Each structure stands twice: as structure tokens, then as C-alpha cells.
Amino acid sequence: LASGSEPASSSLLPAAADIVIRVEAHIRAVPDPEIPVISIDDLGIVRDVVVNSADSSVWVTITPTYSGCPAMRAIERAIVDAAARDGFAAYVDTRLSPAWTTDWISESGRNALREFGIAPPDASAHMTGSGAHAAGGAVSLTLQRRSVACPVCGSTDTEELSRFGATACKALRRCLTCREPFEEFKPL
Amino acid sequence: MTDNDSAVAVASSTASVPATVVSAETAAYVLGLGDDALIYAQRLGEWISRAPQIEEDMALGNIGLDLLGQARALLTRAGQLDGTGRDEDRLAYFRDEREFRCVHLVQQPRGDFAHEMARLLWFSSYQTELYAALAGSADEIVAGVARKATKEVSYHRDHARQWMLRLGDGTTQSHERMQDALNWVSGYTSELFFDDRVSVAAADSGIGVLPSRLLSGATQFVQSVVAEATLVMPDPPLQNARGGRDGVHSQAMGYLLAEMQHIARSHPDATSW
Numbered sequence: 140l141a142s143g144s145e146p147a148s149s150s151l152l153p154a155a156a157d158i159v160i161r162v163e164a165h166i167r168a169v170p171d172p173e174i175p176v177i178s179i180d181d182l183g184i185v186r187d188v189v190v191n192s193a194d195s196s197v198w199v200t201i202t203p204t205y206s207g208c209p210a211m212r213a214i215e216r217a218i219v220d221a222a223a224r225d226g227f228a229a230y231v232d233t234r235l236s237p238a239w240t241t242d243w244i245s246e247s248g249r250n251a252l253r254e255f256g257i258a259p260p261d262a263s264a265h266m267t268g269s270g271a272h273a274a275g276g277a278v279s280l281t282l283q284r285r286s287v288a289c290p291v292c293g294s295t296d297t298e299e300l301s302r303f304g305a306t307a308c309k310a311l312r313r314c315l316t317c318r319e320p321f322e323e324f325k326p327l
Numbered sequence: 328m329t330d331n332d333s334a335v336a337v338a339s340s341t342a343s344v345p346a347t348v349v350s351a352e353t354a355a356y357v358l359g360l361g362d363d364a365l366i367y368a369q370r371l372g373e374w375i376s377r378a379p380q381i382e383e384d385m386a387l388g389n390i391g392l393d394l395l396g397q398a399r400a401l402l403t404r405a406g407q408l409d410g411t412g413r414d415e416d417r418l419a420y421f422r423d424e425r426e427f428r429c430v431h432l433v434q435q436p437r438g439d440f441a442h443e444m445a446r447l448l449w450f451s452s453y454q455t456e457l458y459a460a461l462a463g464s465a466d467e468i469v470a471g472v473a474r475k476a477t478k479e480v481s482y483h484r485d486h487a488r489q490w491m492l493r494l495g496d497g498t499t500q501s502h503e504r505m506q507d508a509l510n511w512v513s514g515y516t517s518e519l520f521f522d523d524r525v526s527v528a529a530a531d532s533g534i535g536v537l538p539s540r541l542l543s544g545a546t547q548f549v550q551s552v553v554a555e556a557t558l559v560m561p562d563p564p565l566q567n568a569r570g571g572r573d574g575v576h577s578q579a580m581g582y583l584l585a586e587m588q589h590i591a592r593s594h595p596d597a598t599s600w
Contacts, residue, residue, distance in 0.1 A: 203475075205396060206393055206396025206400065206472070206475055207368075207392040207393050207394070208392075234471075235400065235468070235472055236470065236471030236475070238471075240478075300382065301382035302486055303382070303385050303386035303388075307393065327478050
């Protein structure tokens with residue numbers, strides 16, 4: 140802003156700041172369309188939210204979980220809708236690099252997933268190597284049994300039914316203790 | 328592929344063309360990578376409701392979806408680099424057969440499940456090496472796509488590996504059919520690793536990688552899976568498929584495009600799908 144011509148009196152600044160905070164909070168709270176118990180902020184896909192109260196615009200940068208994730212378009216729409224409710228126009232850009240990883244899912248997001256019945260990806264999940272060590276090549280050829288805790292009873296005596304689940308980000312497992320089938324957020 | 332609903336104010340990924348002049352060959356190289364992913368995604372999608380079990384319907388559909396996502400980003404980038412400004416839909420739906428630069432491997436009609444696993448093992452092993460190398464591409468978009476896709480294709484490769492082990496080291500019949508499939512696919516793999524004029528130019532520019540550099544890593548992985556699955560690597564085939572990168576395709580390609588493109592071409596002015 141040109142310092143000499145700034146019209147805003149200092150009394151307006153807190154209000155403007157409030158709006159900025161509110162708009163950003165509303166955008167970060169947009170739920171994932173496939174797993175509505177987790178917000179896009181907890182999912183770790185929001186890279187940047189820049190609110191411009193002067194022209195009522197907000198620029199949002201998100202990183203897709205998977206290249207072909209069909210939910211991305213729905214998320215963009217939801218962001219636009221959320222901003223519109225505050226009278227703001229949202230512009231959504233996608234940033235591929237650095238690539239999203241399940242490490243970016245917040246602790247509260249992991250708890251929400253577990254309560255929803257989806258086993259969150261945890262550190263031990265990386266031991267399979269499927270995701271993290273792709274380029275390295277040295278992956279064992281045995282059929283793997285990883286330690287993934289059942290979100291229902293907590294038992295780690297679970298087995299994989301299918302590496303690919305109902306969405307790109309989930310696998311299917313079954314608990315051998317309580318016999319419940321459940322989904323696992325794949326470590327990536 | 329894109330949703331053109333004009334009511335949604337969405338700025339798509341619009342990284343500008345690099346300041347350095349990008350050659351036509353480099354743009355064609357990126358287009359070829361996108362075409363491989365797009366056409367194989369189309370073939371994998373055909374498995375939905377046709378796989379031996381419902382988990383495989385989902386698995387192959389998901390793998391195709393990952394490839395489609397890679398194709399969207401690569402085609403979009405190719406349209407920026409070649410200066411024509413064609414978007415992903417334009418490139419996917421409104422090009423004719425001779426303008427596609429995909430290899431023959433990805434366009435071959437769906438065989439039985441063993442054939443698909445043999446094809447997936449080779450293609451994902453190739454892509455694993457490809458994207459690892461392209462993570463250092465001089466083009467920031469290509470590098471970003473590669474870093475993202477590396478993780479995805481490692482899941483694809485692992486999936487193919489698990490089925491190779493199960494079928495190869497399974498019953499007499501599953502072993503024979505898996506070996507037949509491995510023999511079949513061997514006639515289509517060399518094209519993935521062939522250094523044509525376009526890929527040499529792209530590699531020189533720092534944006535691409537020489538396909539021949541990917542051969543040993545991919546072959547080593549396939550060999551290790553084949554050995555563990557009690558199968559044998561086939562003898563070198565008498566004939567190898569070639570010409571795909573120059574737009575010379577097999578009969579299957581025209582039928583594939585007809586199915587993939589006909590709705591878009593029937594409604595060329597549609598703004599919403």
C-alpha cells in the first residue's frame with residue numbers, strides 16, 4: 140500500500156484482521172469429501188491460504204494426495220463455496236511439489252480417522268517400504284504382514300485383504316481378533 | 328477430464344513456459360510420457376467388473392486412476408511446452424491416431440489376468456525407474472509430477488509382483504499361464520527403452536532422461552520377481568514392437584481411441600460433463 144494514500148483508519152484494522160482470520164479458518168475447516176470427519180487442513184493438503192480483504196479474494200494452494208484423486212475437484216468447489224459464504228472469491232491452485240505424504244496428516248486428523256473406523260497411517264507403516272523407498276528398489280519379495288492396529292479393538296493382529304480400497308488412499312484389512320473388516324489409510 | 332463448469336472460479340495449475348526455449352522434441356517427449364499413462368489408464372479401466380475378484384476391480388481401477396492423474400498433468404504440460412496451448416482434454420480427445428506417441432505395450436487389448444500382471448510388472452518397473460530419474464528434471468512441472476508419481480507406481484509394481492508370485496509359484500496351470508503371459512509381453516518391452524530422436528533431444532535439454540538408461544534397473548527388478556515366482560525370463564523375441572513413438576500403432580489403437588474419444592467428439596462444444 141502507498142503509505143501516503145492509505146484511507147483506512149486504525150479502527151478498521153482489527154475488523155479486517157478478524158475477517159482474514161475467519162475466512163482462513165473456514166477454508167481450512169472444509170471437510171474432505173470422501174472422509175468428512177477430517178478437514179483438508181488436518182489431511183495436510185493445504186499449503187497456503189492468502190486472504191486479501193481489500194478485494195475480498197483468497198488464494199488457496201493445495202497439494203493433491205494422489206495424482207488422479209477425483210476428490211480434488213470436489214475440494215476445489217468446496218473451498219470456493221466456503222469462501223463465497225464469507226463474501227470472498229476463492230482461487231485454488233494446485234502444487235505438486237513437494238509431494239504430499241501421509242506424514243502431513245495431523246495428530247487430531249489421525250484420531251478422527253481412527254474414531255471413524257479407518258486405521259490411520261503410522262510410522263511403523265512405513266516399514267513396508269512400498270511408498271517411501273520406491274526408487275531404491277531393494278524391496279523384499281515376501282508377502283508382507285505389517286503391524287496395523289484395528290481401529291475397533293486396537294489389536295495389531297490384522298491382515299491385509301486388498302492393497303487397493305474404495306478410494307485411492309485406502310487399503311482393506313481385517314482384524315483377526317474381533318473379526319471386523321476395516322479400512323487403512325495407506326502410508327504414502 | 329477437466330470439469331469446465333464456468334461457475335467455479337478455479338485457477339488451474341498454470342506454471343509458465345520456462346524462459347529457455349523448449350524444443351519441439353522436448354514437448355513431444357513429455358507428450359509421449361503422458362500418452363503412455365493415458366492409454367494404459369484406459370486399458371486398465373476396462374477391467375472394472377471383469378477382474379477375477381471385486382478387490383481386483385478396485386485395484387486395477389485405482390491403478391488406472393493414478394495413471395490418469397499423471398497423464399492429466401503431463402498432457403497439460405505438453406500443451407504448454409509445444410506452444411499450441413492445447414489443454415489436456417484437447418490432447419486426449421481431439422488428436423487422431425497418428426498423433427499419439429504411446430508405445431505398443433499399453434495399447435494392446437486386454438488379455439487374461441496373467442497377461443495384465445505381466446504387462447503391469449514391466450510397465451510399473453519401467454515407470455519406477457523413469458520417475459526416479461525425472462525427479463531431477465530441469466522442468467519444474469515434470470519434476471513435480473515425477474516425485475509425486477514415484478510413490479504411486481511403487482504400489483503398482485508391488486501389486487504386480489504379488490500376483491506374479493502367487494500365480495507363478497501356484498498351481499501347474501497358473502504357472503503355465505503366467506509364463507505364457509511373460510513370453511507374450513517380452514515382444515513389447517524393448518520399445519520402452521529405445522532412444523529415439525525425441526528422447527535424445529529431451530535428455531540433452533535436461534528435461535528428459537534417456538530411455539536406455541532405465542533398462543538395467545527395470546530388468547533387474549523384473550528378473551528378481553520372475554526368479555522368485557519360479558518362472559523363467561523368456562528368450563529374446565524374434566520381433567519387437569516399434570514405431571509407437573512415431574505414431575505408428577497397432578490395429579487395437581484405433582478401436583481404443585474410438586471408444587475413448589467418441590463422446591467428446593460427438594459433443595465438441597460441451598462445457599460441462
